[in-house]
Amino acid sequence: GYRKKTCYMTAVPAHCLQVVYDEGPLYVFSPTEELRKRWIHQLKSVIRYNSDLVQKYHPCFWIDGQYLCCSQTAKNAMGCKILESRNGSLKAGRSHRKTKKPLPPTPEEDTMVMKPLPPEPAPSAAGEMKKVVALYNYVPMNVQDLQLQKGEEYLILEESHLPWWKARDKNGREGYIPSNYVTETSNSLEIYEWYSKNITRSQAEQLLKQEGKEGGFIVRDSTSKTGKYTVSVYAKSAVDPQGMIRHYVVCCTPQNQYYLAARNCLVNDQGIVKVSDFGLSRYVLDDEYTSSMGSKFPVRWSPPEVLLYSKFSSKSDVWSFGVLMWEVYSLGKMPYERFNNSETTEHVIQGLRLYRPQQASERVYAIMYSCWHEKAEERPTFTALLGSIVDITDEEP
Numbered sequence: 001g002y003r004k005k006t007c008y009m010t011a012v013p014a015h016c017l018q019v020v021y022d023e024g025p026l027y028v029f030s031p032t033e034e035l036r037k038r039w040i041h042q043l044k045s046v047i048r049y050n051s052d053l054v055q056k057y058h059p060c061f062w063i064d065g066q067y068l069c070c071s072q073t074a075k076n077a078m079g080c081k082i083l084e085s086r087n088g089s090l091k092a093g094r095s096h097r098k099t100k101k102p103l104p105p106t107p108e109e110d111t112m113v114m115k116p117l118p119p120e121p122a123p124s125a126a127g128e129m130k131k132v133v134a135l136y137n138y139v140p141m142n143v144q145d146l147q148l149q150k151g152e153e154y155l156i157l158e159e160s161h162l163p164w165w166k167a168r169d170k171n172g173r174e175g176y177i178p179s180n181y182v183t184e185t186s187n188s189l190e191i192y193e194w195y196s197k198n199i200t201r202s203q204a205e206q207l208l209k210q211e212g213k214e215g216g217f218i219v220r221d222s223t224s225k226t227g228k229y230t231v232s233v234y235a236k237s238a239v240d241p242q243g244m245i246r247h248y249v250v251c252c253t254p255q256n257q258y259y260l261a262a263r264n265c266l267v268n269d270q271g272i273v274k275v276s277d278f279g280l281s282r283y284v285l286d287d288e289y290t291s292s293m294g295s296k297f298p299v300r301w302s303p304p305e306v307l308l309y310s311k312f313s314s315k316s317d318v319w320s321f322g323v324l325m326w327e328v329y330s331l332g333k334m335p336y337e338r339f340n341n342s343e344t345t346e347h348v349i350q351g352l353r354l355y356r357p358q359q360a361s362e363r364v365y366a367i368m369y370s371c372w373h374e375k376a377e378e379r380p381t382f383t384a385l386l387g388s389i390v391d392i393t394d395e396e397p
Contacts, residue, residue, distance in 0.1 A: 019043065020054055022142070024075035025062065056082055074143050130156040132167070132182035146175030154182065195219045201232070205245040208234040212243065215274075222249060300335040300344055305376055307345045315376035321385065322371025329360035329368075363392055 015030040017040060030036035047053065056079030060069035070080035131153055138148035146167055148154070157174065158166035164176040189195045196204070196218050204218045214236050222228040229250040236243050266274040297306060303319035305311045323335050335354060336344040353372050356365040367388050373379045380388070 018057060020057060020079075022076060025058065027061070054079065054083075056080065077143055130159075130184060132156055132184055134182050136181050138178060138181050140175070142176070144176050146173060146177050148177055148181055189219070192219075197221055201230075201247065204230075204232040204247075208232060208245055209242050214243075219250070225249065299341040302348075303372070303376065304349050304374060307349060313376060314382070315379045318371050318379045318382065318385070319376075321382070322368045323354070325364070325368045325371075326354050326357060326360075329364065330357035331359065333357075361392075367392075 015033050015036045017028045017030070017036060019026040019028060028039065030039060058067045058069050058072075058079050059081050060067060062068075062075060066073045067077070067080070072080070134148040134150050134152050134154065136148065137150050138145075140147055146154075146169060152170065154167040154169055154177065156165050156167050159179075163179045165179050165182075166174065167177045167182075168174045194217060196207075197220065199207075199218070199220050200223060204220055208216055208218060211234070213234065216234045218232045220230050220232065222230045231248045231250055233246050233248070234243055235246060268274070297310075297312075298320075299307065301320040301323045303316050305313075306316050326335060327333065336347070336352075339347060351374065353369065356362075360368070367385065370380050371385070
């Protein structure tokens with residue numbers, strides 16, 4: 001029989017030219033060299049004002065899903081040969097992003113009024129590379145683009161091709177990124193979700209009331225004092241069912257240190273400050289306080305006085321610790337696993353307690369059980385619990 005043969009043309013024929021689009025190249029074959037030159041002259045006249053011209057091309061054809069010159073499989077892949085100028089010397093060698101598409105809208109711009117791009121930044125000092133932080137995730141639209149991950153840092157290699165910047169990620173990958181998706185690390189407030197740069201006082205109040213979360217806050221640029229920040233905080237109110245919004249100006253010293261009134265701050269063990277209002281704080285007397293209306297608590301870890309009266313104390317924490325011990329020795333089982341929350345509440349109030357897990361000895365279970373005394377004052381302190389646990393660990397293998 002006959003065997004079908006395919007003939008490939010690897011050499012580019014004479015009188016040929018390429019017109020490169022974002023989607024790939026268009027091959028044009030001219031009957032004469034003179035006509036080819038006329039076509040090239042006319043095309044150059046049309047694109048003479050384009051600033052986004054490619055500097056590389058593929059000298060061989062795209063056949064069977066790849067370029068014969070470099071074996072790249074993406075039809076819109078960057079060229080493998082640098083374009084030479086008329087006198088034979090190489091051009092500047094600066095690669096450009098092969099697209100004239102505008103910048104993509106940021107996620108915020110999908111729901112807000114479009115805002116202009118930031119002004120062109122001043123050129124960096126010699127030898128210094130600008131560091132930026134991604135404000136949003138960005139999925140490349142072009143093979144020359146670089147993927148952005150929100151919160152990650154990137155080095156800017158080239159800014160001359162605005163509004164797209166050439167950047168490098170922490171893994172050494174390089175590509176183009178939209179300049180409105182990043183911010184300089186020196187202005188990194190914008191990477192935080194609680195910072196809203198250009199919103200008014202009334203817009204901040206509306207957003208906080210929609211969320212309705214006590215202690216929720218927004219940091220924004222002050223509309224009355226240029227260069228300063230305002231913290232808008234939501235607090236529940238007995239007078240207004242929609243809650244109240246308090247606005248605090250953040251003061252800055254000449255050393256760029258920021259100060260807030262201490263009464264509005266909560267500081268954790270790591271030194272992180274949480275801005276709050278009186279709605280987040282409680283004045284504790286006799287180691288006891290009552291939960292505010294609407295507060296939620298874990299039913300299966302709560303003692304009778306919490307289930308009945310929403311009264312919390314260190315002794316209610318001791319009860320919860322006993323349940324935690326039970327979880328550890330039961331290898332992670334759900335407390336009161338056969339009951340729903342309402343049934344659990346009823347049984348705990350009636351005196352039901354968790355059974356001894358198979359992994360727990362009688363002495364270990366006795367410690368757990370002592371945490372579940374119906375009367376809060378009869379439960380051990382955490383100091384006493386620590387002593388009992390240390391005694392067991394010293395005696396048991």
